[in-house]
Amino acid sequence: MAEALGKHFAGDKFDFYSAGTEQVPQINQDAVRIIKERYGIDMSQQQSKLVGMLPEVDILVTMGCNVECPYLPCKHREDWGLDDPSGKPDEEFHKVIDIIEAKVKELESRF
Numbered sequence: 001m002a003e004a005l006g007k008h009f010a011g012d013k014f015d016f017y018s019a020g021t022e023q024v025p026q027i028n029q030d031a032v033r034i035i036k037e038r039y040g041i042d043m044s045q046q047q048s049k050l051v052g053m054l055p056e057v058d059i060l061v062t063m064g065c066n067v068e069c070p071y072l073p074c075k076h077r078e079d080w081g082l083d084d085p086s087g088k089p090d091e092e093f094h095k096v097i098d099i100i101e102a103k104v105k106e107l108e109s110r111f
Contacts, residue, residue: 001031001093002063002100004043009101010108014059019049021070028086034093059111061103076111 006016025048032043051070060074064081080103085092 001035001043001097002061002104003046004035004041005039005097005100006104008039008041009104013108013111017049017054017057018046019051019054021051023050024048030086030090030093034090034097038094038097059107061107 003016003018006014010016027043027046027048035041035043051072054072057072058075060072060077062069062077062079064079064083069079080099082096082099083092085096
């Protein structure tokens with residue numbers, strides 16, 4: 001969700017990539033559906049990527065989600081401390097999406 005919203009709100013200023021410590025066959029379908037409903041963004045083509053697949057980054061944002069993130073060299077790092085809404089009601093996805101949208105916009109204003 002963060003990659004899609006980043007590209008949507010600040011893609012003209014930054015390149016956004018999303019990756020994790022485990023690769024899955026498809027991204028969360030509730031996330032795909034809700035982002036499509038709210039923003040008209042089709043995330044169905046996004047693929048799960050491992051952290052090691054990312055290019056060199058300047059700004060690294062970790063989501064929290066109750067996992068320990070591996071070290072990646074970067075000029076700036078911050079953790080947004082989000083809860084993973086997977087398996088939870090849509091309302092939880094909407095809460096996380098609201099936070100991501102606000103934080104992407106705030107990040108853009110700082111850099």
